[in-house]
Amino acid sequence: MARLLELILNGRRHVGAVPDNVLLLDYLRETVGLTGTKTGCDGGECGACTVLIDDRPTLSCLTLAATAGGTRVDTVESLGTDGRLSAVQRGFHEKLGAQCGYCTPGFVMASAGLLRRNPRPSDAEIREALGSNICRCTGYVKIIEAVRYAAALHTAGAAP
Ligand code: FES
Ligand code: FES
Numbered sequence: 001m002a003r004l005l006e007l008i009l010n011g012r013r014h015v016g017a018v019p020d021n022v023l024l025l026d027y028l029r030e031t032v033g034l035t036g037t038k039t040g041c042d043g044g045e046c047g048a049c050t051v052l053i054d055d056r057p058t059l060s061c062l063t064l065a066a067t068a069g070g071t072r073v074d075t076v077e078s079l080g081t082d083g084r085l086s087a088v089q090r091g092f093h094e095k096l097g098a099q100c101g102y103c104t105p106g107f108v109m110a111s112a113g114l115l116r117r118n119p120r121p122s123d124a125e126i127r128e129a130l131g132s133n134i135c136r137c138t139g140y141v142k143i144i145e146a147v148r149y150a151a152a153l154h155t156a157g158a159a160p
Contacts, residue, residue: 007070009032009075014032020066023065024064025042025049027065028073036105037075037106040106046106048102048106052073054071055116055117057114057129057132076105079108087150087159090153091111091147091150095146097145100136103133115150119151130147
């Protein structure tokens, strides 16, 4: 059965029809065309599919799209304004927090969610916030550095 889905997607009202059994990950990528959110393990293990629902990092591969009705969903496409990178995007870019980049949208969204709730996280809090995300090639030292730098940019006024 399909139902009407109404939500705020990347800051804009979105209305669509969605079958009850479609995952948010597949809805975003295949129906809406937002392919920044990645499919990794497809089973809740890697974090590549992380989006924000009402500012909370959420695994879209474990979330039915129909349950997102009435929420605010932000994907990696929501970040940055007028061609300028957000604080977290700059952090990953300038501190070399990505290599192949496949895991990066998930890390970026988990990090953006962290900075929205906690603009000045400790290293332990950064590690904890990224504990559900796996990177196979960069190594976590650079990623932690990227988020630390992003937090400093955010504290100085940049959007996370
Ligand atoms: S694709 Fe969702 S956790 Fe791996
Ligand atoms: S940058 Fe390649 S998996 Fe993380």
